[in-house]
Amino acid sequence: MKNSYYKKTFTISIVVLFFITALIPVISSNTGVPSPKDLTNNYYLNNYVNAHWKFDECSGDILEDSSGHNYDGAIYGATWVDGYSGCALDFDGIDDYVDLNAHIGGLGFNKTDDLIFSFYFRSLSSSDGLIYSMSNSDGSLLKFFIELNSDGYLEVSITTPSCGFLLTSNYTYNDGLWHHAEIIYNGIASNPTITIYVDNSFESSITIWVCHFEIDGFKKAKIGINCFNSTKPFNGEIDEFKIIKYPGGNKQEPPIIDGPTSGKPEVEYYFNITINDPEEDDLWVLIDWNDSWIDNWVGPYSSGQQAMFSHEWAEEGIYEIRAKVKDIWGESSWSTHTIVIGNIPPDKPVINGTVAGKPGITYHYTFTSIDPNDDEVSYYINWGDGTSTDWTDFRPSGEPGYIDSHSWDQGKYIIQAKTKDIYDAESEWTEFTITMPREKTTRNSFLNILWNNPNLFTLFQRFFQLVGL
Structure with missing residues (x-):
């Protein structure tokens, strides 16, 4: 009997553990924002792939672009080796690079574009090395660099004569291991946002004003070296380099909030949030209930989907619910919905x-x-x-x-x-x-006397003439 009891207990435990294990992915898949790798490999982004060098030729001096744009690169010095997936190119840190100058018209970007740069790299170097670079002819007017610096930190920078930024990762990656980097540039007319992810983990982000620049400001592009003066050669391996670009910036429409406009404290109320995306991207929703409680980026939801949220307020008051959505490119503006909880006195008249x-x-x-x-x-x-x-x-x-x-x-x-x-x-x-006030009089008493006595007025008139007034 005792052994039978233990067997039954063990069996029940295994079943419970199975259900818990099966349930966790379902919960996780509907909350938070997935890793950048999950996003950039999402099927709807295939329409936005600007360039994709898979590094799977394994021989020859041409790096082929599989995006359909034919942005093939000319290989100078770099050698084929086993890569993260298939083959990769090994850059010697002296003078190896891939020349992409012939395609700069398609590889450049505007300040207001949205882009993702995704690539794998491996290095043991303690010297500055450029993984990818673009610039004007001599680098004096416009530069865009992705660099592994001498300390092993990943850096992203845009530089013009009067402004620019430098964003650095939080951790070092010159450890000889393969790492997957994704750099997201969310361009807008005023303050673009640039974010670094490495190995599907957030590293750093900056939102900063950048001087205006346009795609035709870029004249050169190279992988593995400074594109305008051949400095900062990269020492290491690069594989699976992909650029995703949405020209003009991807748009996000604010959600529509539908629900009650009045209620009572400590009663749960339900609201329908309708989300739409002009490009039909997947979306995440953030809701601020205006009582210090925020539902932070729940999703993903398909464009056109209606999501239901609920909330209750502890105290009487007027609450302005705010909601916005985001896709991988950026966030929408806020939409609002007002609910009055409890009986609120009228406004003073x-x-x-x-x-x-x-x-x-x-x-x-x-x-x-x-x-x-x-x-x-x-x-x-x-x-x-x-x-x-x-x-x-x-x-x-x-x-x-x-x-x-x-x-x-x-x-x-x-x-x-x-x-x-x-x-x-x-x-x-x-x-x-x-x-x-009292009714104002139009004449003082002296003028009234003159007005009512014309002869007296004539005498005063002659007197003033005699004295020369």
Whole structure:
């Protein structure tokens, strides 16, 4: 019996372990952002491959491009060796390189383009070595470098006479092992973002202003050496070099949020997030619930898919839900959706009307208040002269509001008003200052005497003539 019990327990444990193991990939595949390798090998990116040198010729002096663009390179000095996959080229760190100058018109890029540079490399070098370089004719105006520096750090740089950047990996890779690097350039008109991944792990990223440059600024391109002066030769092996380019930048549309606009605290509410991508790329969703809780990059989802999310708020308030999407190229702008949790008092009313008038004349004033819950509202008005209008009948929130009339004696008055909703939640007071001045006289008393006595006016006129005035 004891052995039977242990066998049964062991069998159940194995079954439970099997289900847990089977479940984990399902959970993982629907959360977070997959590694760059998973993304660049995704089927929809095949349409964006600009160049792909597989290094599988294993002999000869031509490095063939399999992208269909025929950006074949001329091999100078580099020798064929066993690679990460099939064959690779070994660069001696002295003067070996692959010349791609004939294809610079297709390999160059604009500041606003989106690109991914993906390649495998292996090196033991302690000298600076350029894995890939592009520039203008003499490097004085525009340079783009991917480099393994003397300390073993991977570097990416764009340089112009007046601006540029240098992004460096966090770890060193001159250890004699094969490494897979992916450099993502997300170009926009102002501040492009450049990110380095190595072996499917995030290394570093920078978002920085870069001077404007265009594709025709590049005139030379080489693998394994500085393209304009043959310095910084790479000492090591390179395999499977791929460039993915989306000219003009890949676009991301903000998602559409559909769900309730009001609710109660500690009740879970559901929202449909509709996502669309102009290029039908896979997308990830980020949602900020405006209560210090963020659902951070959940996905991937197919373009056109509707995803359901839920959330509950602990406290009453007005919450602006924000959501955005991202694909491998970049992020969309935010979309918003407002929900009111609990009963929120109406906004204090806005008063419109005359600010100055004549005593005894009746003037009309409009009072308008918006209720966040869209409840009907009632108005209370203090006219500032000891009289008031008691709570009015309830009427719809917002326009046209409530119109009332009043007259005052001469003086300065402050109209006060507030509103309440159908649950007796009151707004704050609002104030509106008016003035009812005395009627101004057009002439002073002396002028009135002259006006009413024409003969006296004539005498004064003659007097002024005699004295020369």
